Amino acid sequence: MLFLRRFYSKSGRIAQILKTNKPGDSLAIQGWIKNVRRLKNNTFLDINDGSTSSRFQVVVPRTPENQHLAPGSVIAAVGKIQVAPNGSFELHANQVEMLAEGRLQEGYPFSPKQKHPPEYVREHLHLRSRVDFVAAQMRVRHKAQKAIHDYMDDQDFVQINTPLLTTNDCEGAGEVFRVQPDSQDLLKQMNRPNIPMEQSYFDSKVFLSVSGQLHLEAMTYGLGKTYTLSPAFRAENSKSPLHLAEFYMFEAELAHLEEMEKLAQFIEQMLKSVTNRLLETSGEDLSFCQRNSNSNSDLPWLQVPWKIMSYDEALQVLQENKDSLKTPISLNEGFSKDQELFLVAHCGAPVFVVDWPAQQKPFYMKVSRSNPNRVHALDLLMPAVGELCGGSLRESDPAILKSHPHLPKDLEWYVDLRKYGGVPTGGFGMGFERYLQLVTGVKNIRDVIPFPRYPHSCKM
Amino acid sequence: MLFLRRFYSKSGRIAQILKTNKPGDSLAIQGWIKNVRRLKNNTFLDINDGSTSSRFQVVVPRTPENQHLAPGSVIAAVGKIQVAPNGSFELHANQVEMLAEGRLQEGYPFSPKQKHPPEYVREHLHLRSRVDFVAAQMRVRHKAQKAIHDYMDDQDFVQINTPLLTTNDCEGAGEVFRVQPDSQDLLKQMNRPNIPMEQSYFDSKVFLSVSGQLHLEAMTYGLGKTYTLSPAFRAENSKSPLHLAEFYMFEAELAHLEEMEKLAQFIEQMLKSVTNRLLETSGEDLSFCQRNSNSNSDLPWLQVPWKIMSYDEALQVLQENKDSLKTPISLNEGFSKDQELFLVAHCGAPVFVVDWPAQQKPFYMKVSRSNPNRVHALDLLMPAVGELCGGSLRESDPAILKSHPHLPKDLEWYVDLRKYGGVPTGGFGMGFERYLQLVTGVKNIRDVIPFPRYPHSCKM
Numbered sequence: 019m020l021f022l023r024r025f026y027s028k029s030g031r032i033a034q035i036l037k038t039n040k041p042g043d044s045l046a047i048q049g050w051i052k053n054v055r056r057l058k059n060n061t062f063l064d065i066n067d068g069s070t071s072s073r074f075q076v077v078v079p080r081t082p083e084n085q086h087l088a089p090g091s092v093i094a095a096v097g098k099i100q101v102a103p104n105g106s107f108e109l110h111a112n113q114v115e116m117l118a119e120g121r122l123q124e125g126y127p128f129s130p131k132q133k134h135p136p137e138y139v140r141e142h143l144h145l146r147s148r149v150d151f152v153a154a155q156m157r158v159r160h161k162a163q164k165a166i167h168d169y170m171d172d173q174d175f176v177q178i179n180t181p182l183l184t185t186n187d188c189e190g191a192g193e194v195f196r197v198q199p200d201s202q203d204l205l206k207q208m209n210r211p212n213i214p215m216e217q218s219y220f221d222s223k224v225f226l227s228v229s230g231q232l233h234l235e236a237m238t239y240g241l242g243k244t245y246t247l248s249p250a251f252r253a254e255n256s257k258s259p260l261h262l263a264e265f266y267m268f269e270a271e272l273a274h275l276e277e278m279e280k281l282a283q284f285i286e287q288m289l290k291s292v293t294n295r296l297l298e299t300s301g302e303d304l305s306f307c308q309r310n311s312n313s314n315s316d317l318p319w320l321q322v323p324w325k326i327m328s329y330d331e332a333l334q335v336l337q338e339n340k341d342s343l344k345t346p347i348s349l350n351e352g353f354s355k356d357q358e359l360f361l362v363a364h365c366g367a368p369v370f371v372v373d374w375p376a377q378q379k380p381f382y383m384k385v386s387r388s389n390p391n392r393v394h395a396l397d398l399l400m401p402a403v404g405e406l407c408g409g410s411l412r413e414s415d416p417a418i419l420k421s422h423p424h425l426p427k428d429l430e431w432y433v434d435l436r437k438y439g440g441v442p443t444g445g446f447g448m449g450f451e452r453y454l455q456l457v458t459g460v461k462n463i464r465d466v467i468p469f470p471r472y473p474h475s476c477k478m
Numbered sequence: 479m480l481f482l483r484r485f486y487s488k489s490g491r492i493a494q495i496l497k498t499n500k501p502g503d504s505l506a507i508q509g510w511i512k513n514v515r516r517l518k519n520n521t522f523l524d525i526n527d528g529s530t531s532s533r534f535q536v537v538v539p540r541t542p543e544n545q546h547l548a549p550g551s552v553i554a555a556v557g558k559i560q561v562a563p564n565g566s567f568e569l570h571a572n573q574v575e576m577l578a579e580g581r582l583q584e585g586y587p588f589s590p591k592q593k594h595p596p597e598y599v600r601e602h603l604h605l606r607s608r609v610d611f612v613a614a615q616m617r618v619r620h621k622a623q624k625a626i627h628d629y630m631d632d633q634d635f636v637q638i639n640t641p642l643l644t645t646n647d648c649e650g651a652g653e654v655f656r657v658q659p660d661s662q663d664l665l666k667q668m669n670r671p672n673i674p675m676e677q678s679y680f681d682s683k684v685f686l687s688v689s690g691q692l693h694l695e696a697m698t699y700g701l702g703k704t705y706t707l708s709p710a711f712r713a714e715n716s717k718s719p720l721h722l723a724e725f726y727m728f729e730a731e732l733a734h735l736e737e738m739e740k741l742a743q744f745i746e747q748m749l750k751s752v753t754n755r756l757l758e759t760s761g762e763d764l765s766f767c768q769r770n771s772n773s774n775s776d777l778p779w780l781q782v783p784w785k786i787m788s789y790d791e792a793l794q795v796l797q798e799n800k801d802s803l804k805t806p807i808s809l810n811e812g813f814s815k816d817q818e819l820f821l822v823a824h825c826g827a828p829v830f831v832v833d834w835p836a837q838q839k840p841f842y843m844k845v846s847r848s849n850p851n852r853v854h855a856l857d858l859l860m861p862a863v864g865e866l867c868g869g870s871l872r873e874s875d876p877a878i879l880k881s882h883p884h885l886p887k888d889l890e891w892y893v894d895l896r897k898y899g900g901v902p903t904g905g906f907g908m909g910f911e912r913y914l915q916l917v918t919g920v921k922n923i924r925d926v927i928p929f930p931r932y933p934h935s936c937k938m
Contacts, residue, residue, distance in 0.1 A: 031634060031702065033634070034634070048733075048734050048901075049702075050899055050901075067702050068636075068698075068700055068701035068702030068703070068733070069634060069701075069702060090898050090899045091899055092899045092900075092901040117734070117901055117902070118874070118899050118900045118901045118902075119899070119900075120898055120899050121897060121898055121899075122898060124897065124898075125897075126898045143696075143891075144696045144891040144892075144894060144895060145696075145699075145894070145895075145898070146700075147696065147697045147698075147699060147700025147701055148699060148700040148898075148899075149700070152700065153700045153701055156636055156638065156697065156700075156701060157636055157701070159637075159639070160631075160636045160637045160638075163627075163637055164627060164631050164637070167623075167624060167627055171620075171624050174491060174493070174494070174529060176528075176616055176617055176620045177619075177620045177623055177624070178616065178620075178928050179619075179709070179726060179927065179928060180928070180929070181724060181928070181929035181931060181938075182642065182709055182724060183711075183723065183724050183931045183936055184936070184938065185936055185937070185938065186938065193659075193661070193664075194659070194660045195657050195658065195659055195660065196657070196658055196659070196660040197655050197656070197657055197686065198655065198656055199653075199654070199655055199656070199713035200654050200655065200656040200683075200685065200713065201653070201713065204653075204713060204715060207715065208715055208933060208934070210934070219713060219715075219723070219933060219934075220723075220931070220933075220934065220935065220936035221934045221935075222936060223660075224936050225660065226657065232938075233928070233929060233938060236603075236604045236605075236607065236938070237607045237616065237928060238528075238607075239605075239607060239608060240528055240606075240607025240608040240609070240612065240613045240616075241528035241529075241607055241613055241616060241617070242491065242509075242527050242528030242529060243528070248709075249639070249642055249708075249709070251643075253659035253660065253661065253664060253679060255664060255667065255668055255679075263643065263679070263680075264641060264642060264643050266639060273508075273528070274508050274577070414578070431603075431604040431938055432604075434604060434605070435604060435605075437581060437584065437585075438550050438580055438581055438582060438584075438586045438605070438608075439510055439550045439551055439552045439578050439579070439580050439581075439608075440552075440578045440579075441508075441510075441552040441577055441578045442577070442578075467639065468638050468639060468640070468641070468693070468697060469640070469641035469693060471641060471643045471680070473668065473679060473680075474668070474670070474679075474680065474681045475680065475681075476643055476644070476645055476680035476682060476684050477645070478641075478644065478645065478646065478692075478693060478696070478891055
């Protein structure tokens with residue numbers, strides 16, 4: 019039996035078999051038993067090997083020695099591909115070997131026949147990948163990252179691993195995590211004069227990055243087009259289904275960018291191209307995730323041109339419809355999610371809101387030369403999730419940057435970037451998990467990341 | 479002029495022009511002036527746009543209005559491609575527009591004509607990408623990551639973003655960074671009974687990950703084949719040119735792995751395939767980096783089969799040659815870098831050292847059933863860098879795991895993975911920067927990562 023398994027060990031995994039094999043092919047598969055049905059002559063096993071959300075049936079003769087096959091166990095099966103009455107491929111196995119026992123009755127939290135709510139599944143984080151919708155979600159996440167890397171490489175961008183340890187807190191929001199060695203001995207051993215003990219390792223206060231943008235900009239002045247798809251961290255006390263303490267940001271910077279319309283065009287083309295690619299590589303897993311979260315499986319925003327409107331226009335639309343809004347309009351704080359979704363519905367398409375009041379946006383955004391109260395910023399608003407991307411032209415004039423009232427201290431280096439060959443640049447950032455929520459329809463961000471970290475929860 | 483630049487704005491970047499254009503083509507380029515030579519009738523500009531380490535020459539008529547063109551400035555040039563006397567393409571420009579002034583005389587730390595040592599360049603981290611060898615290194619780093627993602631996707635692995643915030647310190651080495659919110663107010667606001675104040679956010683002590691392996695294993699039991707290419711952190715007081723406080727680990731896990739030889743085979747094929755791909759996509763940048771670090775440009779290990787030897791055999795080789803070694807042999811601590819390089823030279827090829835003494839290796843490695851003092855572990859030793867990969871079969875028996883004297887507390891979940899359907903698994907980890915040092919010949923690890931973090935240094 020062992021011999022047979024090894025002999026066949028080159029055979030593909032189930033996803034591959036479904037695509038490339040044909041009836042009559044002899045092969046072996048290995049996987050977890052998801053379900054067992056025993057009829058008079060045969061036992062029917064649903065097998066999953068992690069490669070697909072499709073069920074794959076293995077038919078084995080009902081013999082005493084196959085009587086112990088149970089959900090959760092891992093088997094190797096050798097046999098021939100046949101077409102089942104429903105048209106699917108199935109494996110008619112002449113030999114089955116048990117590789118490991120399921121032992122699900124000994125405290126396993128999931129029932130193979132029951133659909134558990136995501137909140138319950140999340141409580142058993144270390145076993146969660148064995149649940150079909152979580153595995154499908156992880157495959158989609160992988161293919162979405164792959165599609166982004168492929169697209170950006172094709173467009174000649176250089177991926178930069180922006181640092182996660184940093185001495186600046188970027189937008190100065192204050193919601194940062196602080197980092198220091200755990201060992202008091204190490205701190206003592208490394209301490210230098212006039213440095214507080216907890217800062218001994220780096221000789222300064224060090225935080226976890228909230229965005230890679232500023233570092234990406236530094237690299238853009240040598241490489242022209244750069245991007246990052248890196249973890250970012252926020253120490254917020256938020257229980258929202260749209261926020262995590264540790265999440266991933268996709269950020270890109272482009273030299274020689276002088277027009278907001280070009281940035282909007284780039285983002286629209288990139289998101290449409292990446293999503294179309296994802297539909298090609300993960301169509302089945304995407305549908306599975308969408309069905310599982312009871313959401314709509316067509317993504318109408320792929321088919322229509324996206325809109326651009328100014329902040330003033332957007333504000334006017336909201337003011338004219340304020341009776342339909344759940345939240346009051348604020349002139350100091352941007353739009354609420356409810357307002358963002360209203361604007362998307364009003365436009366019948368995703369919409370870039372541009373030309374924002376300067377006082378609502380960070381210090382690095384380019385000030386309009388014709389109206390210093392406005393900056394060349396954009397927010398991309400999408401159905402279901404609201405704001406998906408934020409971007410801007412960056413202020414290229416070192417004198418204007420330097421006199422900005424909110425320029426953080428210790429960012430002399432950032433001003434320096436513009437001093438020598440300060441070419442116009444611009445870029446954007448996108449919360450990667452929010453994108454995954456958009457395409458899969460998953461309601462809670464904690465279910466689109468393998469190991470969610472949020473207030474009062476850092477399991478494993 | 480602005481009109482012309484926009485009209486031509488679809489033209490490729492220099493790397494693309496060198497590959498796809500032909501003499502006589504009209505086009506525009508944008509980039510930084512690296513060098514200026516003025517002859518009687520013409521001015522010769524070396525232009526770099528971040529896309530290649532090749533110099534690209536722009537020839538402009540020597541006119542009074544072109545007199546201000548200087549290194550560091552950014553220009554747009556419009557003209558026709560011609561072949562220079564040395565056979566290279568060059569652009570004969572009829573129009574040149576200055577997009578931003580260089581102002582290098584106002585404190586810029588690098589001289590355009592001088593080759594600065596990497597230690598000096600590193601002191602000016604924010605401007606470093608403008609130095610040719612650093613830009614080349616960053617492009618190589620990007621293409622190496624791309625090659626890894628492509629290979630692993632092609633082999634049907636699922637990329638998992640293993641968490642960077644974790645409550646376990648993996649191998650229990652103690653050299654971990656601790657994480658907590660910077661805001662005392664937030665800590666107070668979130669504090670719960672019986673939780674120390676600094677742990678308020680997550681209700682437990684949280685560290686930065688030193689390895690994604692354990693989390694990756696949890697995902698492997700649902701997905702079958704997984705990998706991660708993620709940041710990892712170590713709070714060591716090491717000034718070594720092979721260590722950083724923040725670095726990248728490439729780790730993979732495979733279900734149904736029962737033989738060390740198959741793991742060694744996978745690693746060898748993967749590294750050869752990824753490196754050959756890198757030579758295809760980045761040959762020029764690789765040579766540039768190698769020349770810049772005075773290292774050998776052929777990688778002879780691509781051409782030969784790699785060796786496997788047991789720990790006992792390796793020890794015997796070293797003992798027979800102890801007079802040639804710089805460091806004494808230890809029976810408790812593995813090999814020194816000097817000894818590793820001796821073994822590689824002795825074998826005339828990269829070598830996998832397998833079957834290690836159990837007491838030298840972590841708790842999760844599979845104990846040999848025929849000799850409980852040995853574990854199924856491998857170290858891959860390479861020329862120049864020594865150990866590049868470490869891997870093992872993982873202990874699949876929950877009872878053996880549970881009774882391991884060094885099983886960290888709070889890892890009940892890890893034992894649980896084996897309890898239900900505990901299929902045999904195995905995997906490896908590779909320091910990504912060490913791989914980059916191997917292929918580029920760069921001596922100091924601080925020069926293969928965009929923003930190096932090490933003791934007493936966390937700039938920007």
